Amino acid sequence: MEMSVPSTATQAGLPVGKLAAWLDWVQMLTGAALVLFMWCHLMLVSSVLISPKVMNALAWFFEVTFMAQVGGPLIFLAFLVHFVLAARKIPFTTREQRVMLANARRMRHPDTWLWIVQATTAMGILIMGGIHLWVVLTNLPITAEKSAARIQTGFWFVFYLFLLPMVELHVGVGFYRILVKWGFLDRPGRFSLKKKENVMTMLFIGIGLLTLLRYYFLPLK
Numbered sequence: 001m002e003m004s005v006p007s008t009a010t011q012a013g014l015p016v017g018k019l020a021a022w023l024d025w026v027q028m029l030t031g032a033a034l035v036l037f038m039w040c041h042l043m044l045v046s047s048v049l050i051s052p053k054v055m056n057a058l059a060w061f062f063e064v065t066f067m068a069q070v071g072g073p074l075i076f077l078a079f080l081v082h083f084v085l086a087a088r089k090i091p092f093t094t095r096e097q098r099v100m101l102a103n104a105r106r107m108r109h110p111d112t113w114l115w116i117v118q119a120t121t122a123m124g125i126l127i128m129g130g131i132h133l134w135v136v137l138t139n140l141p142i143t144a145e146k147s148a149a150r151i152q153t154g155f156w157f158v159f160y161l162f163l164l165p166m167v168e169l170h171v172g173v174g175f176y177r178i179l180v181k182w183g184f185l186d187r188p189g190r191f192s193l194k195k196k197e198n199v200m201t202m203l204f205i206g207i208g209l210l211t212l213l214r215y216y217f218l219p220l221k
């Protein structure tokens with residue numbers, strides 16, 4: 001069979017998809033906002049390690065200024081927009097997933113595997129993060145005692161044991177990928193940042209685990 005390959009010179013070029021580029025931009029901005037939020041969130045939630053009084057004071061401040069009531073739903077919105085935009089790239093059919101895995105194996109390229117970490121943790125975070133946001137935001141005000149009581153039911157302790165590493169991995173890898181994708185890093189910069197990023201992720205998981213244990217053993221009145 002004769003193959004007819006159209007020559008580019010005689011064909012109209014494909015329309016340049018500006019929308020896709022804009023959506024990529026919004027995907028990155030919502031991702032960066034969520035990374036910043038999660039860093040603040042870790043500091044706020046782990047303030048219980050200093051003392052439950054400090055955590056209560058911070059929670060009180062965020063509620064009397066309406067930052068929790070307004071910020072909470074905005075985080076929810078950013079979370080959903082970010083998911084919908086990032087999902088454009090996720091292979092959902094088995095056929096696509098097979099190709100993706102075969103390519104990742106063949107290339108032996110760690111950053112391609114990091115993308116798979118992103119797509120996998122994203123699914124867990126979408127479900128568990130959604131449940132968490134709902135439970136916390138429909139139970140305001142936040143107090144150390146209420147959080148401790150929740151975690152001491154045992155169910156929520158295990159729930160967070162899964163959610164915590166997924167979120168920290170996703171945030172860490174996401175932050176690294178933003179810097180690489182948008183050209184903030186050269187090749188040597190990549191390797192050194194990746195090492196620092198791994199240390200940071202381990203540190204955040206460590207602080208998160210200590211926080212969970214503090215809630216678990218906090219005496220309830």
Ligand code: HEM
Pocket residue numbers: 041042045068071072073075079125128129130132133136137142146147148150151156160163164167207208209211212
């Ligand atoms: C405005 C939005 C949010 C508020 C007000 C909030 C509040 C809280 C509070 C009060 C706790 C302590 C445990 C509890 O009370 O059950 C907690 C823990 C936690 N939250 Fe959030 N959260 C928010 C958003 C998120 C999001 C978007 C994620 C990730 C998808 C997340 C992940 C976690 C994790 C992993 C823990 C476990 C505690 C730890 O770090 O050791 N949170 N959050």
